[in-house]
Amino acid sequence: MMTFYWAPQSRAGRMFWALEEVEANYEVATVDFRSDPPVHPEGFTAASPLRKVPALRDGALEMADSAAIALYLADRYAPRRLAPALDEPDRGAFLTWLFYTPSVLEPAMVEKMADLPPRPQSYAWGNFDRALGAVEARLEGRDWLVGEAFSMADLMVSGTLQFMQIFGMLTPSSRQATWMERCFSRPAYAAGRARETALMA
Template identity: 25%
Template sequence: MITLHHLENSQSIRILWLLEELGGAYGFKMYDRDPETMLAPDDYKALSPLGTAPVITDGTVVLAESNAIIDYILDKAPNQDLRPKTDDADRVPYLFWFHAAQGSYQSLQTGRFVNSIAVERSPRLVRGIIRKVMATLDSAFYGPRLSTVMGMMEEQLSQHPFIAGERFTAADIALGYTVQMASMRGQLSDDYPHTQAYVERMEARPAWQAALAKDGKFQGVPS
C-alpha cells in the first residue's frame, strides 16, 4: 500500500489531495517541522536523498518529487479520469499545465519567496543593499516571467473551468496548490478574476477539504 510521508506546511498537501480525490486506502504519516529552523526533521530527510517533501513509500519503492509521485499513483489507480488519454483533446493542455505548474510557476514562486526571506534575514547593515539587489532581480526576471505564466493561466481559465479543459484533472492538483499559495501570499490580484474564481473552486472541492482536515495544520507557508 502507498504511504504518504507528509510534512506539515509543504507541497505534499498536493499528494494528500490526490489520494483523497481517488478515495482508496493509503498509509499516512505526519511529520512536524523543526519549530526553530522550520526545516524537515532528520527522520523525514532520511527517507529521500533530496530531503524534501513530498515523499511516498510503496514496499521497497521510495519516491520524491510531486509530479513523479502523481504519475506513480495514477499508474497504480487505472480506473480514474484524472489523466487524459493520449488521444484525448485535453491531453496536450494537460501535459503543458501539469509540468508548467512545477517547472515554471512553482519554481518562480519559490525563487521569489526565497529572495524575500533572504532580505528579511540579511544583516541590518547590508539589508538595504540586499533589498535593492533582490528588487532588481525581481523586476528583471521573476516579475516578467510570472506575469507571462499567470496571463496564460488567466486566458485558459477564462475559457474553461479547469486548467486542461472541461473536467478536473491531476494538472489541477499540481497547479491548484501553487495558485492557492500565490493567493494566500497576496500575489493574486484583481487582474486575474478567472484565476481567483478557480482558486475558490479548488478550495471548495470535498477532497481538498478532506486533505486539510487530515493534515490539521496547513497554513501554506513555507512551501
C-alpha cells in the same frame, strides 16, 4: 498501504488532496525538516533524494515531488478519471499544465521572493507576471485547465496559486478565483484538509 511523507506547513499539504482524489489507503509519516538535526522517518531518505517532502512509498515504489506523485496516483489509481489516457490528444496539455508548477510557477515565485532581476527570455519560467498571465489566458472560456473535467493539473496549479495567495504574492483575478473555488469545492479537497488538520491538532 501507501506511506506518505509529509511535514506540517509545507508543500506536502497539497498531496492529501491528491491522495483523497484517488481514495488511497495511506499512512502518514511525519518529517521534521525544521529541527536540528532533522527528523527523517524510516524510508524517507531513500524516497526523496533531496530530503524534501512530499514523498511516497507504495510497496516497492518510492518517489518524491508533488507533480510526479500526482501523475503516478492518477495513472495508477484513477486512469482516465484524473488524467487523460496516454493516447489522448489532451495528454499533451495535461502534462504541460501538470508540470507547470515545478517547472514554471515555483521558480517564478523564487524569482519574485528573491527580487532577482527579470530575464524573461533566459529564465525557463519567463517571469512571475508572464507565468501567471499564461494561467489567466488558459482559463479563458474554460472550466478546467485541460478538457472538460477536473484533472491533477487543476489540483497542482490551483494548489500553487493558493500557496502564493497565502504568502501574499498573488491576488487571484476573478477568473482565477472562480476556477480555484470550483477546484476547492471537490469533496476530496475537504477530505484532504480534514486529514491534515487532524494531524496538526
